[in-house]
Amino acid sequence: MATPEMGSAECDGMYSKLINKDEDTLYEEADQKPGSSDVQISVPSAGAAPGSRPYKLAAGCLGLICVVFLISIAVLCTHYKNLLFGVGEEHSALSHNYSSAQSTVERLSFNVSALTAAIGKLQREKGDVEKDKERLQSRVKELEEQAKPKTCPPEWLPFNTSCYFVSSRSKSWKDSNDYCAEKGGHLAIIHTPEEQTFLWNLLVRGHWNAYWFGISDEKAEGDWFWVDGTKLVGGFWMDGEPNNHIDEDCGYMVKTRNPSIPALKSWYDAPCSMYWPWICEAPNSY
Template identity: 45%
Template sequence: MSTPDSSVVFDGMYSKLVDDEGNQDKFSSTADVQHSDGAVFPVRVTALVRSGPGPYRIATICLASLCAILLISIIAVSAHYKNRPQRGDEGTTSMQTDVSALTASLSKLQQENKQLQEDKKALLDKLDLKLTTKAPPVVTLIPNTTGASVECPTNWHLFNSSCYFISTRMISWKLSQTYCERQGAHLAIIHTAEEQTFLWDLLPRAHWNAYWFGISDKQTEDDWKWVDGTSVEKSFWEEGEPNNHINEDCGYIVKTEVLERVAIRSWYDAPCEMSIKFICEKEMKTK
């Protein structure tokens, strides 16, 4: 291939096609060609033609022009294919585009999931508020062991002078106490084996049916206190409990399908953030 400063000269290539006699003229054709690296250089084709009339002069001019056009076409085609992107590059670009699109879709889904979780929490809070601010429940008059009448709200169970509510909702120990307080109650405080057995008998059997009640050692480790601040005098821990296995500062009662398990050995300690059911207690006035 010619360099940018060279010229292709066909001097006298057709000199045998014309007579030695007579005058001869030069025919010159020049064109600009762009190289693959962007440089532009001229290509000049020169031929000797006869100045006089005759078929050879026309043929020579046409042939020289065709040669120049052919050379220009070859250089242009070569430059085009050299600058054309490879299929591998096209595939890489396409793959990068696909990865970017998938990443954007994943980010969008994560944001939507976060929003759904926030909406769910807001709905649960509204439901909780609605439950705690509804009209006063129907109450029933039930005689206690002393013969006096005690009023218990619907779905609450009477023992001595207290009413107990067994929840079906699963929340943390702290939220359980908050829920009970909104009902004018507190997490259950259990002082006697009779009270413990009464509550345990209300619980349904299941694989591991657990309920928060009002005991914790959050203030001082191993110093268990009731929610009213009094110390625990009589307890009903399962053997080996409490063990503070993983920062377990709150107490719960368990009732399982194992018939050998008994009420007076059914307390366990657990992390207070765990979500389980709970038992509320409300002290009632006698009439």
């Protein structure tokens, strides 16, 4: 509502002053109500110019982008913080697992050493057991052999593991031994008193019933060897024998009519060329 005191020219002058005073200030006339005084609206110069709304929109968008950017950074920081925390926990768990695995390896290494020592001990014991087994098997075979029924041929008599033959003919010591060899044996080899007594009991008494057996010192005087090459140990010599009286290198035993002469003192030496009956010995599987 225009004041009555203010004319149109005066209003124009006031507007001109205002515009001249500040070119960046925009005056807009408010609702023109009759009789009201003019309303003055000032707008900052940057937006005062016509067409300033795109800048406002751009500023708003830029601010929004900044906010989104800041939020994104915050979210990423949180994410990576959680990720690093997870990695740390995983590293700690792996370290613990590594230590545990090392302990397990050390324990297993100790166990392997103990087992290796135990295996070595068992192998040695196994070797000892196998040797005992072989020895026992050999002994069992020997006993089975001894337990076999005696299978001596006719005119041959069994004793322990051998068969014996007492001849009724006479030959030299060498021919007697050859005869025994033809039958798969040799002149008797006498190692024990029992064997000597067994043979003695086979013989008949007589004036001078003599029998060759398998002993000789032909190779070296005084060194008596059996026909299998083993050296004589002991023997059942008559007192004063062997005496090599007339170059006597072969052994024989005598059973006279004198019952006081024992079986264990019945051996003599005589020249090997003499003719006497003989006693053969052969394995009882003969």
